[in-house]
Amino acid sequence: MTGSRRRLKITFLTNRPGLSGGARVIGDYAAYLHRQGHDVRVYSQPEKPRRFLRRLKAKFKGEPPAAPRPSPFFDPLGDQFIRLPRTGRPRAADLPDADVLVATFWNTAEHVAALPERKGAKAYFMQDYGAAGQPLEEVQKTWALGLKMITISRYLQSEVERISGAKSILVPNGVEPSFLASNRREFRDAPPAVGFLYSTNARACVKTRKS
Numbered sequence: 001m002t003g004s005r006r007r008l009k010i011t012f013l014t015n016r017p018g019l020s021g022g023a024r025v026i027g028d029y030a031a032y033l034h035r036q037g038h039d040v041r042v043y044s045q046p047e048k049p050r051r052f053l054r055r056l057k058a059k060f061k062g063e064p065p066a067a068p069r070p071s072p073f074f075d076p077l078g079d080q081f082i083r084l085p086r087t088g089r090p091r092a093a094d095l096p097d098a099d100v101l102v103a104t105f106w107n108t109a110e111h112v113a114a115l116p117e118r119k120g121a122k123a124y125f126m127q128d129y130g131a132a133g134q135p136l137e138e139v140q141k142t143w144a145l146g147l148k149m150i151t152i153s154r155y156l157q158s159e160v161e162r163i164s165g166a167k168s169i170l171v172p173n174g175v176e177p178s179f180l181a182s183n184r185r186e187f188r189d190a191p192p193a194v195g196f197l198y199s200t201n202a203r204a205c206v207k208t209r210k211s
Contacts, residue, residue: 005037009098011120012042013090013112015105017071022127025152025173026104027073029125034077042074043095046083092116106134109142123148126156127173140164 012030017023026042034040074081084090089111095101101120103112109124124147129139143149143160149168151157160168 007037007039008033008100009039009096009120010041010100010102011095011098012040012102012104013095013108014042014044015108016045016047017042017074019071019073022104023071024073025127026125027071027076028176030074030080031076034080039098040077041080041082041096041098042077043082043084043090045087046085048087089114092119095119103147106139106142109145109147113145113147121148122146123150125150126160126168127152128156129159 030040030042097118098120103109103124140163143164151168152173157168
């Protein structure tokens, strides 16, 4: 690390990172801070073991065993990506003392709020809410825990302030051009095809008040 900047100890607390865009963003930020010379560690809930019948079906179908690290987005961190020893609320002894402690999901925000101050200045990086299975009222309560809120859009900023009164820092997600770039393509004789993303997952929507 060059210059006079102080090397910080930064801890991210995640739920169970998979292949979502949100997990990629967390991994990108953690890897970037690590490259800048900071001591960065990402702690995650352990994977739930497959039930017996699920394991039996997988064996007969020839499926590979569950990967110990299902999200490749954290591979650049190596052994700085750490599984917690148990599910549920982490104990103070499970996490190192640090300068900054960042919650990255609604159910990790309560965990961060309950940890001792020596674990770091407490922040809450919220990229979205309202996905299927999330209890909206419980999610919204986490916005009033007193953590330093960080959001990625003005919509989320306004929602957090409208519902909880909390102010948040706006940090829009960046775009990596090299990741989205493709090779040169020749036009075909057939009509062009256009693709759209689609999901069958239910989503809760919250109406904002009109000004």
